[in-house]
Amino acid sequence: MQCLRQIRCVTKLRAAAPTSRLLKVTNLLRSVSTLQQKKQEMADNKPWVLISEIGDKGFHEDVVDIINQHFHIVCLKEFLQNPALHGPKIQGMFMWNFSPAAEPSLLSCLPSLKVIANGGVGIDHLDVPYINSFGVKVTNTPGVVSDATADMAMALLLASARTVIEGHLISVDSKTTHVPQSLMGVEVTGSTLGIIGMGHIGYKVAQRSKGFNMRILYHNRNRRSVEDEQAVGASYCEKLDDLLKESDFVVVVVNLTPDTTGLISHRELSLMKPTGTLVNVSRGLVVDQDALVKALMSGTIRAAALDVTHPEPLPRDHPLLTLPNVLITPHIGTNTRGTIRKMVQMMVDNVLAAVKGLAVPNEVKAK
Amino acid sequence: MEMADNKPWVLISEIGDKGFHEDVVDIINQHFHIVCLKEFLQNPALHGPKIQGMFMWNFSPAAEPSLLSCLPSLKVIANGGVGIDHLDVPYINSFGVKVTNTPGVVSDATADMAMALLLASARTVIEGHLISVDSKTTHVPQSLMGVEVTGSTLGIIGMGHIGYKVAQRSKGFNMRILYHNRNRRSVEDEQAVGASYCEKLDDLLKESDFVVVVVNLTPDTTGLISHRELSLMKPTGTLVNVSRGLVVDQDALVKALMSGTIRAAALDVTHPEPLPRDHPLLTLPNVLITPHIGTNTRGTIRKMVQMMVDNVLAAVKGLAVPNEVKAK
Numbered sequence: 001m002q003c004l005r006q007i008r009c010v011t012k013l014r015a016a017a018p019t020s021r022l023l024k025v026t027n028l029l030r031s032v033s034t035l036q037q038k039k040q041e042m043a044d045n046k047p048w049v050l051i052s053e054i055g056d057k058g059f060h061e062d063v064v065d066i067i068n069q070h071f072h073i074v075c076l077k078e079f080l081q082n083p084a085l086h087g088p089k090i091q092g093m094f095m096w097n098f099s100p101a102a103e104p105s106l107l108s109c110l111p112s113l114k115v116i117a118n119g120g121v122g123i124d125h126l127d128v129p130y131i132n133s134f135g136v137k138v139t140n141t142p143g144v145v146s147d148a149t150a151d152m153a154m155a156l157l158l159a160s161a162r163t164v165i166e167g168h169l170i171s172v173d174s175k176t177t178h179v180p181q182s183l184m185g186v187e188v189t190g191s192t193l194g195i196i197g198m199g200h201i202g203y204k205v206a207q208r209s210k211g212f213n214m215r216i217l218y219h220n221r222n223r224r225s226v227e228d229e230q231a232v233g234a235s236y237c238e239k240l241d242d243l244l245k246e247s248d249f250v251v252v253v254v255n256l257t258p259d260t261t262g263l264i265s266h267r268e269l270s271l272m273k274p275t276g277t278l279v280n281v282s283r284g285l286v287v288d289q290d291a292l293v294k295a296l297m298s299g300t301i302r303a304a305a306l307d308v309t310h311p312e313p314l315p316r317d318h319p320l321l322t323l324p325n326v327l328i329t330p331h332i333g334t335n336t337r338g339t340i341r342k343m344v345q346m347m348v349d350n351v352l353a354a355v356k357g358l359a360v361p362n363e364v365k366a367k
Numbered sequence: 368m369e370m371a372d373n374k375p376w377v378l379i380s381e382i383g384d385k386g387f388h389e390d391v392v393d394i395i396n397q398h399f400h401i402v403c404l405k406e407f408l409q410n411p412a413l414h415g416p417k418i419q420g421m422f423m424w425n426f427s428p429a430a431e432p433s434l435l436s437c438l439p440s441l442k443v444i445a446n447g448g449v450g451i452d453h454l455d456v457p458y459i460n461s462f463g464v465k466v467t468n469t470p471g472v473v474s475d476a477t478a479d480m481a482m483a484l485l486l487a488s489a490r491t492v493i494e495g496h497l498i499s500v501d502s503k504t505t506h507v508p509q510s511l512m513g514v515e516v517t518g519s520t521l522g523i524i525g526m527g528h529i530g531y532k533v534a535q536r537s538k539g540f541n542m543r544i545l546y547h548n549r550n551r552r553s554v555e556d557e558q559a560v561g562a563s564y565c566e567k568l569d570d571l572l573k574e575s576d577f578v579v580v581v582v583n584l585t586p587d588t589t590g591l592i593s594h595r596e597l598s599l600m601k602p603t604g605t606l607v608n609v610s611r612g613l614v615v616d617q618d619a620l621v622k623a624l625m626s627g628t629i630r631a632a633a634l635d636v637t638h639p640e641p642l643p644r645d646h647p648l649l650t651l652p653n654v655l656i657t658p659h660i661g662t663n664t665r666g667t668i669r670k671m672v673q674m675m676v677d678n679v680l681a682a683v684k685g686l687a688v689p690n691e692v693k694a695k
Contacts, residue, residue, distance in 0.1 A: 147517035158483035167657035189475035211539035329495035
């Protein structure tokens with residue numbers, strides 16, 4: 001393939017006019033260099049890994065160097081053109097934004113696959129026992145995502161409460177003539193925050209809210225220690241209903257499991273204050289979206305701010321997209337340069353360990 | 368009925384989108400007869416002599432000589448908001464009229480707004496929302512990248528009531544807090560929020576990931592942030608302004624944003640408000656602008672109006688006026 005390209009390139013070079021000869025020479029040299037690089041890759045001992053792509057639908061090009069340092073990368077599109085070519089060599093798969101999907105059709109092309117490293121801590125989209133049955137481990141990225149996700153929850157809460165989107169759109173609108181006195185938000189300082197799910201991320205949300213003098217309630221499968229509660233001034237609500245009734249802001253920070261699917265539905269939304277705001281940074285399926293639409297349209301709750309929906313992105317005709325009291329961000333809870341680099345480094349560490357047959361730091365075990 | 372009523376008369380700009388929110392008018396109505404500016408100007412001689420107080424909201428009605436001379440009984444102008452840079456206090460005093468503002472009650476909401484702007488800018492909330500609701504969006508954009516807030520360095524310029532509350536809120540995000548102020552705060556104040564004093568503004572600008580401007584507008588702070596200050600900031604730095612538009616040299620800001628001298632700006636205040644519709648700030652991708660809504664919550668506005676009512680009542684009754692702004 002490379003040789004054919006070279007021949008075409010040289011032919012074009014001979015036929016080229018003098019002024020473009022320098023460009024043609026440069027291209028030829030580049031082709032030669034690529035060929036030499038490929039030869040080197042074949043001789044190199046770096047293990048091979050599969051990723052979806054580099055770019056807006058895959059890995060940010062800024063972070064690819066972290067993977068490249070230790071692995072040869074094959075992108076899914078190239079892989080699928082000839083699965084037999086690279087398939088037997090691939091020992092690791094880097095999953096980002098649920099892609100490449102761990103389908104049987106793909107897994108059966110990867111006989112040497114040892115590990116699927118997921119970017120992110122939530123693995124509800126992965127059938128871990130099924131993947132394990134192929135002799136493949138699953139890893140995630142706990143811990144490193146917590147700060148950025150907690151920051152995102154606060155960003156959504158504040159943006160919704162203080163009408164930042166509406167304010168900005170009015171400010172930059174070509175038809176705006178005056179400062180709108182009717183644009184009214186709700187108070188954050190001194191309000192009541194209800195955190196559903198007080199794990200790593202939920203607790204960090206509590207830590208951030210404390211600085212705003214918010215009264216903090218939380219609901220969790222298990223109660224936290226007294227020290228943990230006192231450190232952030234959080235009160236345990238054994239009954240979710242109590243948290244819903246008393247909160248001005250309800251922040252959902254749970255894993256998606258069979259127990260939490262549809263956790264927030266008609267009943268829960270109707271228990272919330274009409275001035276209440278729902279913030280979701282967990283998974284779209286934790287919230288019953290049809291119930292949410294109804295609640296927002298009827299004024300059952302004031303507003304919602306969602307970094308996650310189901311599916312992602314929503315169908316373009318979904319009612320959530322046009323409601324005035326909804327803020328939606330496209331699952332960017334971990335989208336900072338620092339956090340993404342930490343996630344990718346963690347994925348690399350896990351894949352290296354699995355490839356070398358060592359203990360895998362962040363393996364997700366089937367329950 | 369109104370004539371028999373003993374309630375004093377006050378002048379306001381209007382009720383509605385350019386004036387007082389209708390939700391809060393009841394607070395004023397409880398104690399006063401209200402005349403709106405438009406009605407007043409139709410026949411100044413009718414209500415003019417009766418008006419003892421003026422409620423100023425969003426700089427309106429303006430304390431122009433032409434207006435003041437129609438209000439011979441005016442005792443007080445109560446401003447909604449703590450900043451009174453738009454008022455010539457000695458001049459107004461010369462008419463025998465006091466000026467009051469609303470300190471304290473605006474601090475929480477304004478500090479919350481500063482944090483809202485900082486977070487929205489850092490985490491690309493506007494861009495994210497617009498992509499999410501765009502009819503042409505087909506996939507989740509992996510290229511949408513923000514900057515880390517947790518563990519970053521915050522530089523607060525102006526550590527008064529509001530600036531200090533910004534520090535209190537940032538502490539929960541594990542931010543390293545620097546501040547620059549005319550006067551250094553007490554050791555206890557600094558330690559309570561973990562803030563370090565920067566005697567030189569330049570040092571704060573060089574080290575901060577987020578620079579939050581929370582000063583009063585005075586001759587000293589006009590154009591405080593200009594070309595030099597912006598060039599000292601990190602190219603990854605974000606400027607947040609919740610003070611007054613004139614504290615920042617807007618032309619310098621436009622240049623800095625276009626050239627990548629700083630990463631982004633988030634402004635609740637500009638000069639003028641609103642900006643001319645052809646102003647470059649309105650189309651730069653790395654600018655977030657909100658229309659001076661730093662105190663726009665139901666609770667805070669009600670507190671502000673109540674404070675204004677208390678001040679006007681005191682002035683009308685000849686009692687000590689709680690929040691009078693004295694000429695320096």
